[in-house]
Structures are given as C-alpha cells and as structure tokens.
Amino acid sequence: MYVAVKGGEKAIENSKKLLAEDRRGDPRVPELTLDQIREQLSLAVDRVMTEGSLYDPELAALAVKQARGDLQEAIFLLRAYRTTLPRFGDSEPIDTAEMSVRRRISATYKDLPGGQVLGPSFDYTHRLLDFALAAGDNRPAAEIADAPVEGDMPRVTEILNYEGLIETEQPDDDGGPVFDLTRSSPRYPADRAARLQNLARGDEGFLLALGYSTQRGYGNNHPFAGEIRMGEVAVEFAPEELGFPIEIGEITVTECQMINQFQGSASQPPQFTQGYGLTFGHCERKAMSMALVDRALRAREFDEPIDAPAQDEEFVMAHSDNVEASGFVQHLKLPHYVDFQAELVTVRALRKSFEERIRDGSEGSVSDAAE
Amino acid sequence: MAAMTDIKPGFHDPVLDSQAVFRAVLDAMARPGRLHRVSHLKDVPAPLAPATAAVCLALVDQDTPLWLAPDMRSQGAETFLRFHCGCPLVDDRSTAAFAIVSGGKLPGLDGFAIGDDAYPETSTTVIVQTEGLATGEGLVLRGPGIEATHRLAVLGLRSGVWREWADNGPLFPCGVDLILVDDQTLAALPRTTTVTEQEA
Amino acid sequence: MADVIDHPSRAAATPPDTRAATGYNFAYLDEQTKRMIRRAILKGVAIPGYQVPFGSREMPLPYGWGTGGIQVTAAVIGPDDTLKVIDQGADDTTNAVNIRSFFAKTAGVATTERTTEASVIQTRHRIPETPLTEDQILVYQVPIPEPLRWLEPREAETRKMHALEEYGAMHVSLYEDIARYGRIIKSYNYPVKVNDRYVMAPSPIPKFDNPKMDRMPALQLFGAGREKRIYAVPPYTKVKSLDFEDHPFTVESWEQSCALCGAGDSYLDEVVTDDKGGKMFVCSDSDYCEQRRDAGHQGDGGDSNYATRNEIPENETSSGDDR
Numbered sequence: 001m002y003v004a005v006k007g008g009e010k011a012i013e014n015s016k017k018l019l020a021e022d023r024r025g026d027p028r029v030p031e032l033t034l035d036q037i038r039e040q041l042s043l044a045v046d047r048v049m050t051e052g053s054l055y056d057p058e059l060a061a062l063a064v065k066q067a068r069g070d071l072q073e074a075i076f077l078l079r080a081y082r083t084t085l086p087r088f089g090d091s092e093p094i095d096t097a098e099m100s101v102r103r104r105i106s107a108t109y110k111d112l113p114g115g116q117v118l119g120p121s122f123d124y125t126h127r128l129l130d131f132a133l134a135a136g137d138n139r140p141a142a143e144i145a146d147a148p149v150e151g152d153m154p155r156v157t158e159i160l161n162y163e164g165l166i167e168t169e170q171p172d173d174d175g176g177p178v179f180d181l182t183r184s185s186p187r188y189p190a191d192r193a194a195r196l197q198n199l200a201r202g203d204e205g206f207l208l209a210l211g212y213s214t215q216r217g218y219g220n221n222h223p224f225a226g227e228i229r230m231g232e233v234a235v236e237f238a239p240e241e242l243g244f245p246i247e248i249g250e251i252t253v254t255e256c257q258m259i260n261q262f263q264g265s266a267s268q269p270p271q272f273t274q275g276y277g278l279t280f281g282h283c284e285r286k287a288m289s290m291a292l293v294d295r296a297l298r299a300r301e302f303d304e305p306i307d308a309p310a311q312d313e314e315f316v317m318a319h320s321d322n323v324e325a326s327g328f329v330q331h332l333k334l335p336h337y338v339d340f341q342a343e344l345v346t347v348r349a350l351r352k353s354f355e356e357r358i359r360d361g362s363e364g365s366v367s368d369a370a371e
Numbered sequence: 372m373a374a375m376t377d378i379k380p381g382f383h384d385p386v387l388d389s390q391a392v393f394r395a396v397l398d399a400m401a402r403p404g405r406l407h408r409v410s411h412l413k414d415v416p417a418p419l420a421p422a423t424a425a426v427c428l429a430l431v432d433q434d435t436p437l438w439l440a441p442d443m444r445s446q447g448a449e450t451f452l453r454f455h456c457g458c459p460l461v462d463d464r465s466t467a468a469f470a471i472v473s474g475g476k477l478p479g480l481d482g483f484a485i486g487d488d489a490y491p492e493t494s495t496t497v498i499v500q501t502e503g504l505a506t507g508e509g510l511v512l513r514g515p516g517i518e519a520t521h522r523l524a525v526l527g528l529r530s531g532v533w534r535e536w537a538d539n540g541p542l543f544p545c546g547v548d549l550i551l552v553d554d555q556t557l558a559a560l561p562r563t564t565t566v567t568e569q570e571a
Numbered sequence: 572m573a574d575v576i577d578h579p580s581r582a583a584a585t586p587p588d589t590r591a592a593t594g595y596n597f598a599y600l601d602e603q604t605k606r607m608i609r610r611a612i613l614k615g616v617a618i619p620g621y622q623v624p625f626g627s628r629e630m631p632l633p634y635g636w637g638t639g640g641i642q643v644t645a646a647v648i649g650p651d652d653t654l655k656v657i658d659q660g661a662d663d664t665t666n667a668v669n670i671r672s673f674f675a676k677t678a679g680v681a682t683t684e685r686t687t688e689a690s691v692i693q694t695r696h697r698i699p700e701t702p703l704t705e706d707q708i709l710v711y712q713v714p715i716p717e718p719l720r721w722l723e724p725r726e727a728e729t730r731k732m733h734a735l736e737e738y739g740a741m742h743v744s745l746y747e748d749i750a751r752y753g754r755i756i757k758s759y760n761y762p763v764k765v766n767d768r769y770v771m772a773p774s775p776i777p778k779f780d781n782p783k784m785d786r787m788p789a790l791q792l793f794g795a796g797r798e799k800r801i802y803a804v805p806p807y808t809k810v811k812s813l814d815f816e817d818h819p820f821t822v823e824s825w826e827q828s829c830a831l832c833g834a835g836d837s838y839l840d841e842v843v844t845d846d847k848g849g850k851m852f853v854c855s856d857s858d859y860c861e862q863r864r865d866a867g868h869q870g871d872g873g874d875s876n877y878a879t880r881n882e883i884p885e886n887e888t889s890s891g892d893d894r
Contacts, residue, residue, distance in 0.1 A: 011665065012669060076633070082629070182626075327633035329635075339696060346758040397790075401616050410577075430606055434603075488735070516807060543618075563619065
C-alpha cells in the first residue's frame with residue numbers, strides 16, 4: 001500500500017541513497033575510474049555512444065558507471081543529456097573510403113585490393129575463460145607489423161560497381177535539409193534516411209533478432225557480408241564564415257555493407273542490392289544487424305512481398321528504440337489502481353449478471369450470452 | 372542589409388516574455404474572440420504592430436516559413452524578423468506556416484496553406500493587422516471555446532472576409548487560423564469558429 | 572472579466588532565477604523546443620481532438636512516465652502559475668511527487684495540492700472531482716494517444732481512418748462487447764468523440780471521468796511523449812462518449828461511500844485491509860477527500876488502521892519502505 005502512504009518525496013530520496021550505495025558496492029574495493037571504463041570496457045562505451053547517438057567516450061563512460069553497467073540505462077542517460085545540447089550545424093558526410101582502417105574483412109572475395117585485415121576481433125578466439133586474465137592482464141602488446149596496412153583499400157561495392165553488378169547508392173540529396181529523427185516525429189512511409197537514423201539508434205538486441213529472422217526465411221534477402229570495416233575517419237565541418245570544410249576531429253566507426261541478391265525487374269537489369277549499417281566505435285554485431293534490417297526494409301522499393309516482421313517499416317521503427325521501449329514496459333510499475341478499480345467494477349457487474357442469468361434463466365440464454 | 376544597430380530590440384527576457392505571449396495566444400485560440408494585451412514590445416519596425424511582432428518572436432523560428440503580404444514588407448520589418456526569429460521569408464503564401472497581412476488588403480484566404488485531411492495542422496496561421504478590436508459588439512462568434520456566443524467587433528477589414536471565412540469552416544479539419552491584432556491587443560479565430568454578421 | 576486580459580512582462584518581477592541554479596533553461600526545455608511544442612499545442616486547440624505530431628524530446632524521466640505531459644506543462648507554464656500534479660487522483664503518489672519536484676526545481680513555480688488554487692494541473696489517470704474553471708489548464712499524460720490502436724496497430728492506417736472519419740470499426744468493436752457481454756466492457760480510456768468529428772482517447776481515466784470532459788470550462792491539453800503526439804479539447808467543447816441508442820453510456824457507481832469523508836459522488840479506490848476479503852473504499856481524489864474532511868464531513872471510518880495512516884495533514888511521516 002505504498003501509494004497511500006504520505007511522504008513520497010522522502011521515500012524517493014531514500015531510494016536514491018540506496019541506489020547510490022548499491023552502485024558503489026563494497027567500499028573496500030577501489031572505485032572504477034572513467035579512464036578504466038573507457039579503456040577496458042570500450043565496447044560497452046561504444047554501444048552506449050551508438051545507441052545514445054552522441055560521440056563522447058568520456059560521457060559514455062560516465063553513463064556506464066552511473067548506470068551500474070546497465071547499458072540501456074546508460075544509453076538513456078546519454079540521450080537525455082544529448083537533447084539539451086545546442087546545435088552548431090551539420091558536419092560534412094564522413095567518407096569511410098578514406099578511413100584509417102584497423103579492421104577490414106570481406107566474405108565475398110578470397111583476396112582483394114588492400115587485403116583482409118583481421119584487426120582486433122573476437123572472431124577466432126577460443127571462447128575459453130581466461131583464468132590468467134583473472135589474475136591480471138600482463139600480456140605483451142601486439143607486435144608492430146613490418147609494413148603498414150595498405151593505404152588504397154577500395155570498397156567491395158566499388159569493385160562490383162566497376163562491372164555494374166551492384167546498385168549505385170544515390171544520395172537522395174535534393175538540397176533540402178535531411179530529415180532529423182531527433183527533431184521531428186516520423187511519418188510513414190518513411191524514407192531511407194529516417195529509417196537508417198532509426199536503426200542506428202535502435203537496440204542492438206532487437207536488430208540482432210530481426211536480422212537473424214531474415215536469415216531464417218522471414219523476409220529472406222540472401223545476404224553476403226560484402227565488407228565490414230572499422231577504423232578512424234575524419235569529421236569535417238564547414239563554418240559559414242569560412243565557406244570551406246575544415247577537419248574538427250576524428251571518430252571511430254564500424255561500417256557494414258551487405259550485398260544482397262536481386263532478380264531485377266522490367267525496368268532494371270538483375271544486379272546486387274545493398275543493406276547498410278554504421279555505428280560509432282566498434283559495434284560489429286550491431287552494424288551487421290542494421291545492414292540486414294536496412295535491406296529488409298527496402299522491400300517496398302524493390303517490389304518484394306512484405307510479409308515478415310523485419311520488412312515491416314512501422315513495426316521495426318516504432319519498436320527499435322530501447323529508451324522508448326524500456327520506459328513503456330517499465331511504466332507498468334507505476335500505480336494503475338484507478339484503472340484496475342474500473343476493471344474490478346466491470347468484472348463484478350459481469351459476474352453478477354452471469355449469476356442472475358444462471359439463477360433465473362434457461363441454459364440457452366446463458367450460452368447465447370457467452371457466444 | 373541594415374547594420375546591427377538599426378535592428379529594433381526584441382524581448383527584454385526572451386524566455387519569460389515568449390512564455391507570456393504564448394499564453395496570451397493560447398488563451399485567445401482556446402477562447403475565440405477574447406481580447407488579450409501583450410505589451411512586451413514597445414518599439415517595433417513599421418508596418419508591424421507590437422502584438423504582431425510579439426507573436427512572431429514567441430512562435431516563429433527557422434522551422435516556420437513566414438510570408439509577408441506586400442503591404443507588410445519593409446526593410447526594417449524584414450531585418451527585424453530575420454534577426455530575431457531566424458525564419459525564412461517565403462514568396463508563396465501557400466507554403467507559409469505564418470503570414471502577416473493587413474485587414475484592409477487581406478489576400479484571399481484560399482491562397483494560404485490549409486493542410487490536408489491526414490495532416491491538417493500543416494496550415495497557415497494568418498496574423499491579421501486590423502484597425503480596431505472590441506468585444507461585446509459586432510460579429511457573433513460560436514464554436515469550441517465559446518460557452519454560448521461571443522461578440523467581437525473587427526475594424527478595418529476589406530469586404531468579403533467573413534464570406535470567405537464561412538468557406539473556411541467546412542474545410543475542417545483543414546483550414547487556416549487567424550490571429551487578429553490591433554496595436555498591443557490580439558484575439559484569435561481558429562478554423563472551428565463560426566462568424567455571423569448582422570445579428571441583434 | 573475584463574474586456575482585455577493583460578499579459579504583462581514578468582521579467583523584472585521574477586526572483587533571481589532557477590536558470591542559473593540548475594544549469595538548465597526555465598522549465599528545462601530549450602526555447603526552440605518550447606516554440607515547437609507551443610505551435611503544436613495551438614494547432615491542437617484549433618483542431619479539437621486531432622493528434623498533432625511533434626518532435627518529442629528525450630526527457631530526464633523515462634518515456635511512459637509522463638514525458639508528454641511534462642513537455643506540454645514545460646511549454647505552457649510560467650512564473651505566475653501554480654502547479655498541481657496528480658497520479659491516480661492523488662498528489663502524494665510517487666510519480667506525482669517526482670514530477671512536481673521536477674518543476675519546482677527547474678521552473679521555480681509555486682505548487683499546490685489544492686485543486687482550486689492551481690492554474691495548471693498535470694494529471695495521470697484522473698480528472699479532479701472539484702469542477703475546473705476557465706482559469707485552469709488540465710494537462711493529461713497520455714500513454715497511447717491513438718484510440719484506434721487496438722483495432723489497427725498501424726499509424727499509416729489509423730491516420731487514414733481519422734482523415735476519412737472512418738470510425739465504423741470502432742463502433743463494431745464496441746457492439747461486439749454488447750453482443751458478447753450485454754454491455755460495453757471498456758472501463759477506462761473509453762473513447763470519446765470531440766466536437767462531432769474526431770474520435771479521441773481520453774487517456775486512461777476511468778469512464779467515470781468522461782462526462783467531466785464535456786463542455787469543461789478549463790482548457791484540456793494532452794501530451795504523449797513516446798508516441799510524439801499532442802492534442803487538445805478547447806473549453807466548452809462537446810465531448811461525447813461513444814455509445815448506442817439502445818445501450819447508452821453509463822459510469823461506474825458504488826454501493827459504498829468514502830470511508831474517510833463520506834462522499835457518495837466521487838470515484839472510489841478499493842483498499843484491501845486483510846487477506847480475507849476485508850476492504851474499504853476511499854476517494855481516489857486525495858484533495859477532494861481532504862477538503863471534505865476539513866469541512867467536517869466524515870465517513871464510517873472503515874478500517875481504523877488505514878484511517879489513521881491517512882490522517883491529514885501529516886508531514887512526512889514515513890518513507891514507506893519501513894511499513
């Protein structure tokens with residue numbers, strides 16, 4: 001009966017104190033620093049930046065710490081902060097072809113210009129709990145290669161495009177401002193810019209499951225991992241007073257281009273199509289899932305039948321955001337006793353008339369009523 | 372381009388003055404025909420009325436294209452609106468979120484954006500500068516926001532405006548909304564308000 | 572009422588403000604966001620019952636916990652306002668307390684628990700029992716603004732249905748209830764038609780409250796943050812609960828009256844007093860109940876433990892978790 005009790009404000013204050021205590025844990029254990037989180041839990045930080053749609057490893061680390069490692073809570077913290085920030089303008093589009101690549105793999109060619117660069121990856125680790133790590137991480141740093149990674153690293157899509165085998169991505173730049181999901185409410189049907197923004201902010205688990213479902217026949221689109229690359233790209237901004245772009249910094253991104261089959265149509269020759277994924281930091285699973293779902297959501301564009309959840313634009317976009325989803329699921333904790341009372345009154349009344357019918361009437365009328 | 376020093380000042384307190392002016396407009400829109408005074412701007416560039424300028428500073432910005440009727444254009448007014456609101460000034464009134472017009476030369480209401488049935492809110496809010504507003508006499512107003520009827524006298528409108536207004540209502544949910552201005556005073560007529568002339 | 576209502580500048584009269592104190596703007600939201608919300612509210616008022624899409628922002632409170640109502644209140648409220656916040660009819664529910672303190676902190680506005688003293692009332696799930704006046708604005712927190720959502724989950728479809736005033740499916744659904752149960756079983760969030768045009772979700776208020784919306788002198792604003800919609804009912808606007816000629820709309824009633832204040836006309840919460848079916852009924856509107864008790868009204872007392880716990884006024888007796 002907590003709600004009937006006076007002093008809600010004090011209860012809330014006390015709850016906050018208990019939370020802070022639990023967050024800190026045993027005070028004899030040294031407190032985590034933001035540096036430690038940023039450097040040693042970097043994939044958590046990357047996910048929080050990606051779904052929080054704010055590139056700031058320092059703040060993301062703070063969010064992870066404050067959220068006690070609950071990444072959805074950390075994403076929410078970063079989003080709520082982001083929404084208060086002033087906007088100075090839009091950067092130039094980043095050019096991932098110019099990336100300082102740390103990882104680059106393609107599943108479509110055995111070898112290709114620039115080569116396969118495994119980089120830091122869990123892929124070929126044996127998933128054996130490393131008890132040595134428990135005792136402390138003293139292993140030597142990776143050796144420096146004899147030669148640097150090849151600078152010229154054309155994207156697989158460019159290689160395919162040489163033969164005209166893949167659709168060319170046309171920026172739908174009509175000169176107007178790009179739709180901004182964080183400033184206006186989406187309209188359906190949504191354009192690809194709106195969809196990609198939504199997917200970039202979307203929950204990794206949700207997109208993973210949807211992407212997976214497309215592989216199992218729910219909106220199959222025959223994907224190949226054309227290319228996945230991760231590394232640093234320059235961010236350029238053109239201040240109005242300068243009139244030309246200047247580099248304002250560098251960010252780490254992961255990009256995935258899925259290559260998908262397409263039969264062609266009356267007006268288009270058969271060629272491959274693309275699904276695209278991009279994240280801040282190193283979020284490979286997310287980038288791949290995003291690319292699968294992006295391609296699935298292009299079903300309308302290619303006149304494909306729309307019968308699977310991953311192809312259903314409204315279903316995907318309306319439910320991908322974990323800040324929205326988490327809030328609404330958890331709001332069920334709030335008191336609903338007024339509505340519940342209304343339901344009680346209704347159910348009692350229904351039962352009463354049911355019993356009256358049982359008592360007074362023939363069985364026939366009861367079964368009619370229950371039809 | 373006028374020098375910065377030529378631009379008339381905006382709100383003394385942009386946050387609280389915007390809030391006060393918005394509440395005046397909200398109450399005006401919610402209770403059609405009631406008069407509200409907004410005295411937050413004293414010195415505004417002609418031909419803008421103080422209430423017109425105040426409404427713009429409170430509600431117009433880079434996201435809302437503004438259309439100025441030909442007789443409402445002046446370098447002072449345009450510089451003022453561009454500087455304080457940052458709004459694009461558009462040539463085509465059917466693309467405007469807000470429009471400023473004079474009652475005497477009010478262009479046909481059907482030329483403004485009326486929205487569409489799916490998104491009827493994408494219609495123009497037309498700020499009409501009049502030569503006088505008074506309650507208790509004149510037009511008889513009915514509709515949401517009005518308990519029974521409300522009287523409002525509007526001076527300085529060209530003829531035929533209320534006939535066009537009678538054509539605006541049936542467009543519902545589409546249609547334009549009016550904010551009527553007289554110096555520092557304003558009233559509003561949302562698309563739901565019906566206007567009857569010449570009634571006892 | 573004066574012929575012209577004055578809206579003076581408050582800048583000079585405002586005490587050293589909360590803006591510097593909190594590091595955030597007055598009422599938290601930045602001015603561009605407020606303008607966007609204010610424009611949406613005005614269009615909502617001009618198109619009664621129509622859900623205006625708006626660029627809802629992430630708030631420092633979770634979606635589903637009143638972010639729509641909070642954004643509407645933040646866009647509307649000024650230093651002269653007095654704010655009341657209720658959840659389930661009560662001022663002291665944790666969510667109401669939390670939202671009230673958010674505005675006390677970020678806007679420095681006066682707050683009250685008295686319905687009659689408030690100029691802005693933000694509510695979740697109830698309309699106060701005390702009739703509201705022309706000088707008040709009622710802001711509803713709305714979880715699902717689309718009344719047709721249960722029949723058709725797609726926004727693209729429901730938007731068409733509203734545009735075409737195509738509400739047959741809603742009537743069919745209500746009539747199916749009658750065929751099956753002999754009555755419409757929707758007991759809260761009961762759909763209404765506004766000004767004879769739009770079918771609207773009144774938010775999950777009990778249908779007991781629906782009649783209060785009809786021709787209410789106060790302005791009613793509705794905010795759905797997660798769903799990014801704002802809508803409104805202007806004062807004195809017709810709000811009709813959907814029904815059928817042979818099955819007219821009715822509201823809940825109780826055989827009991829409030830155990831604390833004796834009110835027989837208020838919405839009652841059922842309070843369970845033991846695990847053997849013991850229960851009592853008390854007003855859901857805590858202020859209404861308190862005003863009645865202050866005026867000398869008494870109920871039959873019900874369960875004495877419960878009555879003692881709810882004696883008014885009782886300043887911060889307990890945090891609740893030690894009960």
